[in-house]
Amino acid sequence: MVSSLGKGISAAALGALLQARGYKVRLRKLDPYLNVDPGTMNPNQHGEVFVTDDGAETDLDLGHYERFTGVNATKHDNITAGKIYQQVISNERKGIYLGKTVQVIPHVTNAIIENMLNLVSKEDFLIVEVGGTVGDIESLPFLESIRQLRNTLSNKRTLFIHCTLIPYLSVTDELKTKPTQHSVKELREIGIQPDILICRCEKSISLEDKKKISLFCNLNKKNIIQALNVNSIYEIPSLFFKQKLDDRVLECLRISNSKLPNLKNWINIIEKQKSLNKSINVGIVGKYIELKDAYKSLVEALIHSGIAKSTKININWIDASDLVKLKKKILNLNGIIVPGGFGTRAIQGKMYSIKYARENHIPFLGICFGMQLAVIDIAKNLLKIKNASSSEFNKNKSKNVIGLLTEWFKDGKSQKRDKNFDYGGTMRLGTYSCKIKKKSMAYKIYLKNVVRERHRHRYEMNIKYERAFQEVGLEISGKSPDGKLPEIIELKNHPWFLGVQFHPELLSRPLNPHPIFNSFIKACIKNK
Ligand code: GLN
Numbered sequence: 001m002v003s004s005l006g007k008g009i010s011a012a013a014l015g016a017l018l019q020a021r022g023y024k025v026r027l028r029k030l031d032p033y034l035n036v037d038p039g040t041m042n043p044n045q046h047g048e049v050f051v052t053d054d055g056a057e058t059d060l061d062l063g064h065y066e067r068f069t070g071v072n073a074t075k076h077d078n079i080t081a082g083k084i085y086q087q088v089i090s091n092e093r094k095g096i097y098l099g100k101t102v103q104v105i106p107h108v109t110n111a112i113i114e115n116m117l118n119l120v121s122k123e124d125f126l127i128v129e130v131g132g133t134v135g136d137i138e139s140l141p142f143l144e145s146i147r148q149l150r151n152t153l154s155n156k157r158t159l160f161i162h163c164t165l166i167p168y169l170s171v172t173d174e175l176k177t178k179p180t181q182h183s184v185k186e187l188r189e190i191g192i193q194p195d196i197l198i199c200r201c202e203k204s205i206s207l208e209d210k211k212k213i214s215l216f217c218n219l220n221k222k223n224i225i226q227a228l229n230v231n232s233i234y235e236i237p238s239l240f241f242k243q244k245l246d247d248r249v250l251e252c253l254r255i256s257n258s259k260l261p262n263l264k265n266w267i268n269i270i271e272k273q274k275s276l277n278k279s280i281n282v283g284i285v286g287k288y289i290e291l292k293d294a295y296k297s298l299v300e301a302l303i304h305s306g307i308a309k310s311t312k313i314n315i316n317w318i319d320a321s322d323l324v325k326l327k328k329k330i331l332n333l334n335g336i337i338v339p340g341g342f343g344t345r346a347i348q349g350k351m352y353s354i355k356y357a358r359e360n361h362i363p364f365l366g367i368c369f370g371m372q373l374a375v376i377d378i379a380k381n382l383l384k385i386k387n388a389s390s391s392e393f394n395k396n397k398s399k400n401v402i403g404l405l406t407e408w409f410k411d412g413k414s415q416k417r418d419k420n421f422d423y424g425g426t427m428r429l430g431t432y433s434c435k436i437k438k439k440s441m442a443y444k445i446y447l448k449n450v451v452r453e454r455h456r457h458r459y460e461m462n463i464k465y466e467r468a469f470q471e472v473g474l475e476i477s478g479k480s481p482d483g484k485l486p487e488i489i490e491l492k493n494h495p496w497f498l499g500v501q502f503h504p505e506l507l508s509r510p511l512n513p514h515p516i517f518n519s520f521i522k523a524c525i526k527n528k
Contacts, residue, residue: 001133001164001183005200008061010163010227011129012068013236017246019069020237020261023124027065028077028116029058031131032138036082047293051456051506052077055430060296061129067300067509068237079115081138087111104141112145134162134186147191155195159252162187162194163227166201166209175203177213184217195252196223196245204228223248232273232303234510237266265511272307279312280334280524285326285353287346289317298339298367301508305517311525320349330356335363335496335524338370340456340503344393351377363496363523365516368457371489371499372402375461375474378491382472383465392459405460409482427458432480434487434502440477441498442488445519451478453487453502460501461486496523 008029015025031038038046039057050063056075066073088111092102120126130146132139150158164180184194197217199205205213205226214221225243230236240246241263250257282302288294299315306313318329326349330336336357338350350370354377357364366374372390379388379401387394390402397403405428409415415428431452436443443449463486466476478488478500491497500516508514 007163008064012064016068016237025125026123028128031080034082043288043294048296053431109145160194161196163198166199168202181216200227276312281314283316283333283336285318297505301505304513305521308513320346337365340368366499374499434478437477441490442477454506
């Protein structure tokens, strides 16, 4: 009905709930925009790009799916209109449609349905989130596809859940159900009758209002689930459970199952989250801070480890492009993070923060771009390479401690890129192994010789400087298995200074927080 209602989190929470009843689930997202994937979109507009193990750049909702269900997503789980049209047009060029006129129905809709059902056979439930809002021109082929799918599979095997907003008017102190009625009416016009409504609301929906919604929207009032604002998204599985969302879903699909879900883990998290007894201030220095969703997984990872360490994390958002304000804001932090990023803008602020953390012994975590800039800072200030830089923003190769990666290995096969490659989908993407050096802080954190982490970058630290860096106290404590690509750096003579070429935040789960964030937060607590 409107965006930002929490469709993704609702879908993920339903997944968690069904999983807690013993079912195997998979979640997928349909995105009606024409980009092939969100990899080339500005994070300030679209939010974070979530990277899967198999190297797909996907919508951030896939991050919610993974965090709530623990099921790792794949490249098949994010289906964009761009991807669908690319497939259809490529089929047309190959002559696959045998001279027919290629049309939205059936060619585009068939492609959507095929992609939706592709490679799902072992799951009990496939939960597909349709992005966009009812009434968008772009969403129509997707809505038409789910309508057709119900027609083919019957209402015993398909179920429609519609997320709506019930606004609260403070002047008259009432909830308004009309917008929900309208949006359901619009859905019915295109042949979709929702079975269940999840209604976002600020206040509880009265029985009277439920009756009204039930009457106008043509569904049983017990199938109206209210989604009240909550303090933590991890309360949502239990919130839905209390309203029997899982029962309603099974009932609509005529599945009898008397086994109650085991929500112990989720309840445990909520209780822990309510009794945090410490707090720390962590600064995130970035240039996409207008939209907090741009660093979604990072924020969640900090929350997960905060829960594990009974600590409330106060995030201080620091705009790297405003150096004057940054210099003030950076004082009094217990820890500093410079997250992933691209391009030249706002580098100065990030470099300042890194130097500040390094010189003032403040726990510092540099992620991807943050690690690369830390390498540049140390090269400039400790190795005294005056113009040390990265080939991302300096074409004078000789001083670049970070270089463009044109070849690397994935699953034993060499991957080649050159500067003229397409921009989208051509970085080092997805999960790679990293060998950890014994007797390092990284080893103390992971307690493993080899770890697997997710990547998304074009540039790499140049290994040829390893010796020189060692002499000034910077150790490369994690490397690719062939020893060529630095993956983790750490500074000696500093309480906690770590840079990682990968994105550990993508693997953190509320039920299984990431060891790097656990350790970082422990260091921040010590630095209070
Ligand atoms: N811009 C850098 C690169 O492409 C870092 C990317 C990132 O931080 N994800 O290598």
